[in-house]
Amino acid sequence: MKKVLVLAIVVSVMWISSAEVGAVDYYVSPSGSDSDPGTSEQPFETIQKAADVVVAGDTVIVKDGVYTDTDQDGHVVELRADGNAANWITFKAEHHGGAIIDGLENGTHHNVVGWFLYYASYIKLENFDVTNCRTGIYFRSSHDIDVYRCIMHDIGRERIWPTCPVDSDGPYAGTTGTGDSYNIMQDSCLLYNIGRGHRTDCCIPDYKYDHGIYIVGTNYTVKNCIIYNMYSGQAVKVAPAVYGGEGFNTIVTNCVFAHDANDGFERGCYDWGVGHIWMINSNEDVLVQNNVFYNPPGNYSMKSASWANLSKVIYRNNVGSGELCKIAPKSYGEIIASNNIVSLPLDAFGMTDPENNDFTLTSSATYLIDEGIAEDVPDYDYAGTPRPYGNGYDIGAYEFEGVAPSLIDQTGWSLLYVDSEETSHGAGESGAAVNSFDGDPDTIWHTEWYLSDPPHPHEIQIDLGGFYDICGFRQLPRQGEYPNGMIKDYEFYVSNNTDDWGTAVASGTFVGDQTEKTVSFDCKLGRCVRLIALSEVNDGPWTSMAELNVLVVQPDTDINNDGKVNIEDFAVMATWWNDDGGCVEPDWCGGADFDMSGTVDMLDFTYFAENWLRQVD
Numbered sequence: 001m002k003k004v005l006v007l008a009i010v011v012s013v014m015w016i017s018s019a020e021v022g023a024v025d026y027y028v029s030p031s032g033s034d035s036d037p038g039t040s041e042q043p044f045e046t047i048q049k050a051a052d053v054v055v056a057g058d059t060v061i062v063k064d065g066v067y068t069d070t071d072q073d074g075h076v077v078e079l080r081a082d083g084n085a086a087n088w089i090t091f092k093a094e095h096h097g098g099a100i101i102d103g104l105e106n107g108t109h110h111n112v113v114g115w116f117l118y119y120a121s122y123i124k125l126e127n128f129d130v131t132n133c134r135t136g137i138y139f140r141s142s143h144d145i146d147v148y149r150c151i152m153h154d155i156g157r158e159r160i161w162p163t164c165p166v167d168s169d170g171p172y173a174g175t176t177g178t179g180d181s182y183n184i185m186q187d188s189c190l191l192y193n194i195g196r197g198h199r200t201d202c203c204i205p206d207y208k209y210d211h212g213i214y215i216v217g218t219n220y221t222v223k224n225c226i227i228y229n230m231y232s233g234q235a236v237k238v239a240p241a242v243y244g245g246e247g248f249n250t251i252v253t254n255c256v257f258a259h260d261a262n263d264g265f266e267r268g269c270y271d272w273g274v275g276h277i278w279m280i281n282s283n284e285d286v287l288v289q290n291n292v293f294y295n296p297p298g299n300y301s302m303k304s305a306s307w308a309n310l311s312k313v314i315y316r317n318n319v320g321s322g323e324l325c326k327i328a329p330k331s332y333g334e335i336i337a338s339n340n341i342v343s344l345p346l347d348a349f350g351m352t353d354p355e356n357n358d359f360t361l362t363s364s365a366t367y368l369i370d371e372g373i374a375e376d377v378p379d380y381d382y383a384g385t386p387r388p389y390g391n392g393y394d395i396g397a398y399e400f401e402g403v404a405p406s407l408i409d410q411t412g413w414s415l416l417y418v419d420s421e422e423t424s425h426g427a428g429e430s431g432a433a434v435n436s437f438d439g440d441p442d443t444i445w446h447t448e449w450y451l452s453d454p455p456h457p458h459e460i461q462i463d464l465g466g467f468y469d470i471c472g473f474r475q476l477p478r479q480g481e482y483p484n485g486m487i488k489d490y491e492f493y494v495s496n497n498t499d500d501w502g503t504a505v506a507s508g509t510f511v512g513d514q515t516e517k518t519v520s521f522d523c524k525l526g527r528c529v530r531l532i533a534l535s536e537v538n539d540g541p542w543t544s545m546a547e548l549n550v551l552v553v554q555p556d557t558d559i560n561n562d563g564k565v566n567i568e569d570f571a572v573m574a575t576w577w578n579d580d581g582g583c584v585e586p587d588w589c590g591g592a593d594f595d596m597s598g599t600v601d602m603l604d605f606t607y608f609a610e611n612w613l614r615q616v617d
Helices: 002-022 047-053 205-209 433-437 568-577 602-615
Strands: 025-028 059-062 065-067 075-079 089-093 099-102 113-118 121-126 129-131 135-140 143-148 151-155 175-177 182-187 190-194 213-215 218-223 226-230 236-238 250-253 256-258 277-279 282-289 292-294 300-304 309-316 323-326 335-338 351-353 358-361 414-418 458-476 489-495 506-509 517-533 547-553
Touching: 025 047, 047 059, 047 075, 047 089, 075 099, 113 129, 135 151, 213 218, 277 282, 414 433, 433 458, 433 547, 458 489, 458 602, 506 517, 517 547, 568 602
Parallel strands: 025 059, 059 089, 065 099, 075 113, 089 121, 099 129, 113 135, 121 143, 129 151, 135 175, 143 182, 151 190, 175 213, 182 218, 190 226, 213 236, 218 250, 226 256, 236 277, 250 282, 256 292, 277 300, 282 309, 300 323, 309 335
Antiparallel strands: 351 358, 414 458, 458 517, 458 547, 489 506, 489 517
């Protein structure tokens, strides 16, 4: 018995020692040498050298620089190593985007793969910039792979055919693999400018394989990714059964998809898809949620092939500028779509500068902020900000870190003035002004038209029933068959009363369609709003509107910053009320001068009191 016990102890010690010895940090630098030991002071020269020696638990830290296919084997890095669930192997660029995996220096660069994982497992790739390769990352017969914060761009861009070829050698993808791979994660990655250029007189079916992420295999998750400018294929292609995989558990969540470069290629020469996400073959348990589809190709966010068999596809809480999705009639099982916003105007997304690929959120991103579903979502965003930051999970790759405007309840609003309303026709109140804030999109305010046609301008004034920090409004044009009265040019005002409206806080021209229009402006304190319609989309004399909503920022009435809204905050207001020194920025009397007028007056106190009642603990 003693011998067995001693043997068990020896084996345990040997196992622990082996694990400790295996946990090595290797370093790689362009200035190093593969004959060196790979330490921080004497790093390897190539990532391939580190890939040849790593074992479970090891970490490889790659210094800034450019790394190429120096041995001309068609891969910048070929990795055939295995970690385990407790001891992953990590390859990490020391600085985000600093270590560049570049296939361009190879004479046959269009056939170079950046990372080739062959029978590899429990691998983490982090912070790398992969460019000028045929494929950025290729998984073959591999599992449990995490790709985090990697940048893949200009993949396959150098292969532009001078004449129409007999055949082609796709795919050219950001990432792809084989169907026997599983448990693949792509997290917080940036992919852009992917796919070959085209001649418009060529019909090359294999170009359809040039995707951002070509999903094959089982248990594949894409989260917090930003993908734009796909020159040939889609941002994401879901084809889990292409190489014999089962195709279960594909998740695409909290991503941003944008633009379609396409190089003028004619897509109609064969049956394949348009849209940011394209599904083929047999797919089961596909979850697509909390994504932004900005300017999708073919006007569809997601589409399936005519031969695809789909089962239990859930498409929820996505926001797109195009149509929702087009699912093939051959599909079977559950196809569930819920809480999606479609056909949103491009200027209503509220992202910082999406045309120049800045997809961070501004305070006007009211369709995205706090509108995401809370199930199966990442704990952080593309930038590492914890989710949720505010009152809920945001849609897209970013969380908004400021104070977001929200809609206020129309209950309690009252009509102050309207210059014209049609009340003498049909049901008697068919065009009444109060219809514009009754919460019913099927009723409208319409100016007179039955007995007279008073000309523009037309206006409506509303008392919101309390003081608010007003930062924007939404205007829903009349729905249905007739466009009469849809507002073209407008002005919008905010005031404390109707005696002095001051200058307009917003003015402009609405797009002439039936989508809801969102207008944001610098917040202004007030309880009364005024919308003036200066013209109509078809130059008619009328004005109509289905719904008007107001966006406000809820104030923080915790004036003394003790984490509570209580009676003590009133004492602070009273202190500033008796102060004759005046309020100046950036302090504004400790935040008590809500309207930043330079003094704490009755307007500030009224505003504070009303909102204090809403927030009191």
